[in-house]
Amino acid sequence: MAYDPDDLRRLEARRCAAIAAGDLASLADVLAGDYLHVLAPGRVCDKAGYVEMIGRSPRSPKRGALRVRLYGDAAIVEGELENSIGAAGEVSRVIPAYCTQVAAYRDGAWRFVSYILTQKRPPRAA
Amino acid sequence: MDDAQVVLALEQRRCAAIGAGDTATLRALLTDDYAHVHMTGATDDCAGHLRAVSERPREVIRGELTVRVYGELAVLTGQQINRSRSADGSVTDVTAFCHQVAVKVGEDWRFASGQLTPMAT
Numbered sequence: 001m002a003y004d005p006d007d008l009r010r011l012e013a014r015r016c017a018a019i020a021a022g023d024l025a026s027l028a029d030v031l032a033g034d035y036l037h038v039l040a041p042g043r044v045c046d047k048a049g050y051v052e053m054i055g056r057s058p059r060s061p062k063r064g065a066l067r068v069r070l071y072g073d074a075a076i077v078e079g080e081l082e083n084s085i086g087a088a089g090e091v092s093r094v095i096p097a098y099c100t101q102v103a104a105y106r107d108g109a110w111r112f113v114s115y116i117l118t119q120k121r122p123p124r125a126a
Numbered sequence: 127m128d129d130a131q132v133v134l135a136l137e138q139r140r141c142a143a144i145g146a147g148d149t150a151t152l153r154a155l156l157t158d159d160y161a162h163v164h165m166t167g168a169t170d171d172c173a174g175h176l177r178a179v180s181e182r183p184r185e186v187i188r189g190e191l192t193v194r195v196y197g198e199l200a201v202l203t204g205q206q207i208n209r210s211r212s213a214d215g216s217v218t219d220v221t222a223f224c225h226q227v228a229v230k231v232g233e234d235w236r237f238a239s240g241q242l243t244p245m246a247t
Contacts, residue, residue: 036203038225040243041243041246042205042222069159071199072197072198072230073198074198076199076227076238097167098167098168100161100225100241104199113201114201116243118163118165118167118241118242120166120168122166123166123168
């Protein structure tokens with residue numbers, strides 16, 4: 001089956017919109033049951049833990065151009081991400097980062113199965 | 127060996143190649159469009175990653191690894207320690223969490239993506 005890379009970009013747009021709206025049901029819908037999320041400090045959480053974290057820590061992710069690579073029924077999605085932390089109108093900080101995600105097509109839909117975020121930092125002095 | 131075991135063996139070969147500074151072997155384990163994300167969030171392509179390994183020798187130490195296979199793609203996750211030695215013999219360890227994606231190229235598995243994020247220690 002030939003897939004459209006833009007389907008993955010739309011999936012990520014739905015994820016970002018759900019997070020910004022605090023819509024946890026829509027967020028859960030774009031994540032697979034075995035979803036694994038790697039937070040910037042290297043802490044790993046599962047789907048339930050991630051959705052719960054978003055519920056108590058509002059934010060709004062903004063993506064740049066996304067590179068999508070398809071391999072059978074799975075895909076790699078990657079690109080810049082800017083996380084505005086805090087509820088709308090109460091943003092406390094903006095974190096620039098880079099994000100790689102993996103999605104899988106199962107039961108007639110694409111869903112994310114994993115995610116890693118790395119906060120952008122200046123390189124260490126030599 | 128099943129696909130998960132093959133991917134774990136691939137990772138052992140990657141770590142050995144980096145530890146030996148053997149960039150030719152390392153190159154053979156990566157796809158042409160390999161994407162690498164450093165702990166700083168900076169990105170490299172395959173050539174840039176090989177250059178970085180060549181310029182900054184290191185030993186890569188992995189802990190317990192988890193592999194999940196999705197047909198032609200596998201996600202490998204776990205802790206990684208990058209150990210470097212300075213001229214005076216002192217050792218510096220940097221601990222990160224590593225998320226890698228391996229894909230099936232013909233009959234072989236190769237890494238298409240590797241991303242590190244520093245771990246709070």
